Amino acid sequence: MAEVTGPDSGVESVLARHFAIMRATSPAESCHVMTSLELRASGARVFALRDETGSVQAVGALKPLSGDAVELKSMHTLSEARGRGFGRTILDRLLGEARSMGARRVFLETGSAPPFAAARALYERAGFALVPPFGDYVEDPLSVFMARDL
Numbered sequence: 001m002a003e004v005t006g007p008d009s010g011v012e013s014v015l016a017r018h019f020a021i022m023r024a025t026s027p028a029e030s031c032h033v034m035t036s037l038e039l040r041a042s043g044a045r046v047f048a049l050r051d052e053t054g055s056v057q058a059v060g061a062l063k064p065l066s067g068d069a070v071e072l073k074s075m076h077t078l079s080e081a082r083g084r085g086f087g088r089t090i091l092d093r094l095l096g097e098a099r100s101m102g103a104r105r106v107f108l109e110t111g112s113a114p115p116f117a118a119a120r121a122l123y124e125r126a127g128f129a130l131v132p133p134f135g136d137y138v139e140d141p142l143s144v145f146m147a148r149d150l
Contacts, residue, residue: 003045003046003047003097004046004047004048008048008056010048010050010055010056011036011046011048011056011059012036013056014048014056014058014059014076014078015035015036015039015046015059015074015076016036017076017078018033018059018074018076019033019034019035019036021076025111025113025115025116026111026113026142027142030140030142030143032109032137032143033074034073034074039061039063039073039074042063042064043063043064044061044062044063044064044073044074045061045062045097045101046059046060046061046074047059047060047061047062047090047093047094047097049086049089049090049093051081051086056078057077057078057081057084057086058075058076058077058078058081058086058087058089058090059074059075059076059090060072060073060074060075060076060090060091060094061073061074061075062094062097062098062101062103062106064101065107065134065135068102068103068104068105069103069104069105069106069107070098070101070103070105070106070107071106071107071108071109071134071135072091072094072106072107072108073108075087075090075091075094075108075119077090082118087119087122088122088125088126091122091123091126092126095126095150098150099150103150104149104150105147105148105149105150106128106147106148106150107131107134107135107145107146107147108123108128108145108146108147109133109137109143109144109145109146110123110143110144110146111142111143111144112141112142112143112144113142116144120144120146123146124146126148127148128146128147128148129146129147129148130144130145130146131145131146131147132145133145134147
């Protein structure tokens with residue numbers, strides 16, 4: 001996994017795909033996905049996990065919050081790459097990056113609907129627990145808020 005600081009069509013393609021899927025899955029008022037430009041403008045660091053051929057298989061970002069906290073954003077593994085451990089690999093590496101940034105707590109928001117069940121299970125297995133809304137988020141029946149200490 002490597003941080004992506006410059007133009008990378010593979011990363012942009014996966015982020016665009018993630019954005020489109022999230023917009024199609026949730027109503028606008030409950031959809032908190034960010035475009036690649038919005039992610040970078042927020043100060044988020046974007047990371048990509050590539051397979052042995054160099055193709056991007058998963059992406060994720062760490063967005064700084066106040067104090068020593070970060071938010072996990074745009075975590076996405078290509079549907080055709082699922083079941084190969086890429087999701088857990090990038091999550092573990094993002095948590096390591098968060099530690100190296102000095103973060104002590106990682107937050108995330110994900111969907112509460114059935115299509116998000118696998119993501120919620122992945123986060124739970126990685127030690128995330130339910131928390132109230134954080135940052136600028138508000139209570140929403142279509143959102144689940146989670147956090148874990150590092």
